[in-house]
Amino acid sequence: xxxxxxxxxxxxxxxxxxxxxxxxxxxxxxxxxxxxxxxxxxxxxxxxxxxxxxxxxxxxxxxxxxxxxxxxxxxxxxxxxxxxxxxxxxxxxxxxxxxxxxxxxxxxxxxxxxxxxxxxxxxxxxxxxxxxxxxxxxxxxxxxxxxxxxxxxxxxxxxxxxxxxxxxxxxxxxxxxxxxxx
Amino acid sequence: xxxxxxxxxxxxxxxxxxxxxxxxxxxxxxxxxxxxxxxxxxxxxxxxxxxxxxxxxxxxxxxxxxxxxxxxxxxxxxxxxxxxxxxxxxxxxxxxxxxxxxxxxxxxxxxxxxxxxxxxxxxxxxxxxxxxxxxxxxxxxxxxxxxxxxxxxxxxxxxxxxxxxxxxxxxxxxxxxxxxxx
DNA sequence: TATTGTTATACTCTATAACTATA
DNA sequence: TATAGTTATAGAGTATAACAATA
Numbered sequence: 001x002x003x004x005x006x007x008x009x010x011x012x013x014x015x016x017x018x019x020x021x022x023x024x025x026x027x028x029x030x031x032x033x034x035x036x037x038x039x040x041x042x043x044x045x046x047x048x049x050x051x052x053x054x055x056x057x058x059x060x061x062x063x064x065x066x067x068x069x070x071x072x073x074x075x076x077x078x079x080x081x082x083x084x085x086x087x088x089x090x091x092x093x094x095x096x097x098x099x100x101x102x103x104x105x106x107x108x109x110x111x112x113x114x115x116x117x118x119x120x121x122x123x124x125x126x127x128x129x130x131x132x133x134x135x136x137x138x139x140x141x142x143x144x145x146x147x148x149x150x151x152x153x154x155x156x157x158x159x160x161x162x163x164x165x166x167x168x169x170x171x172x173x174x175x176x177x178x179x180x181x182x
Numbered sequence: 183x184x185x186x187x188x189x190x191x192x193x194x195x196x197x198x199x200x201x202x203x204x205x206x207x208x209x210x211x212x213x214x215x216x217x218x219x220x221x222x223x224x225x226x227x228x229x230x231x232x233x234x235x236x237x238x239x240x241x242x243x244x245x246x247x248x249x250x251x252x253x254x255x256x257x258x259x260x261x262x263x264x265x266x267x268x269x270x271x272x273x274x275x276x277x278x279x280x281x282x283x284x285x286x287x288x289x290x291x292x293x294x295x296x297x298x299x300x301x302x303x304x305x306x307x308x309x310x311x312x313x314x315x316x317x318x319x320x321x322x323x324x325x326x327x328x329x330x331x332x333x334x335x336x337x338x339x340x341x342x343x344x345x346x347x348x349x350x351x352x353x354x355x356x357x358x359x360x361x362x363x364x
Numbered sequence: 365t366a367t368t369g370t371t372a373t374a375c376t377c378t379a380t381a382a383c384t385a386t387a
Numbered sequence: 388t389a390t391a392g393t394t395a396t397a398g399a400g401t402a403t404a405a406c407a408a409t410a
Binding site (some may be wrong): 064065066076077079080094100101102103104179 | 367368369370371375376377
Binding site for chain 2 (some may be wrong): 386
């Protein structure tokens with residue numbers, strides 16, 4: 001029927017297992033973190049994402065909605081909805097920026113700051129538990145390296161450079177991927 | 183108007199920045215990986231997820247659809263749609279398992295295996311570029327540690343243990359989170 | 365005119381439930 | 388009865404586009 005041949009059954013072991021793929025590893029950690037934090041933060045709107053927004057707001061470094069949305073890799077409209085919920089829960093406030101009244105400064109309320117203190121403890125336990133497979137003396141170095149990679153990955157230039165490295169590769173050219181079903 | 187007080191502006195620096203949060207770091211890396219691989223694999227259905235499925239299929243270790251779905255953290259119905267697309271693209275095949283005819287064994291076609299070889303190169307470049315901020319001698323140890331954490335995070339028992347550590351914390355009890363807007 | 369934020373809407377992805385077939 | 392896979396459908400998340408306010 002089909003001219004495409006039979007699958008290549010591995011005679012022994014030809015390549016890496018699924019679990020050896022970088023994408024598998026990073027995805028597994030990300031999913032576990034999100035799921036655990038989701039439960040740890042209870043009814044905080046936006047779950048792990050809401051926690052990060054609250055953390056930034058409490059440090060007074062959240063900046064404008066747009067800036068915050070970009071840092072978290074979400075659309076600015078999504079940030080609007082998320083902040084609606086966090087504000088309704090009394091955790092954060094939108095402050096008009098006197099310097100540029102188009103901007104809204106995102107800050108934590110007193111209640112938000114207090115709530116965050118508890119959340120930090122709980123989320124901290126989640127993190128600790130995720131990393132407790134590593135020998136204690138490795139955790140510091142691991143975090144340092146993870147942070148360095150994250151910082152690198154966040155840069156616009158990084159994705160752009162990948163495009164130059166891979167022939168016929170262009171991030172901006174979305175290959176007009178069809179929807180999965182519909 | 184409101185009895186909730188003013189936000190706590192940081193007098194100096196009270197806590198970690200957003201970028202210091204584990205959740206920020208892991209999310210940033212995950213997003214960058216997904217985005218870059220999405221472009222790198224071109225028209226492969228399912229993008230980074232499709233790549234992982236194809237990789238598992240080509241090694242003959244994908245097993246049943248359900249097993250594969252669980253390893254990738256997706257619903258079994260989602261796996262059905264994803265495999266529909268990959269099969270339509272001629273990259274994988276569903277083989278009925280003679281031992282238990284309810285199961286479908288997922289295997290790569292010859293075309294799929296050939297395509298995967300190219301994809302591995304391209305995805306490999308993406309990975310290399312993400313990690314090239316680390317000094318060369320650190321990349322191996324970093325991967326080893328990342329894999330260990332991923333393996334640990336994938337275990338059912340890990341999430342369960344987190345529940346015992348955090349007081350009043352239960353993953354299975356989804357706190358009936360309301361939809362974000364609707 | 366360009367930008368921030370909002371709103372309405374459409375779209376995409378995911379999950380739920382019902383069904384078939386195997387066991 | 389229980390499980391793997393499929394299908395239909397509803398639901399949740401996201402993005403697009405049009406708008407108001409400000410620069």
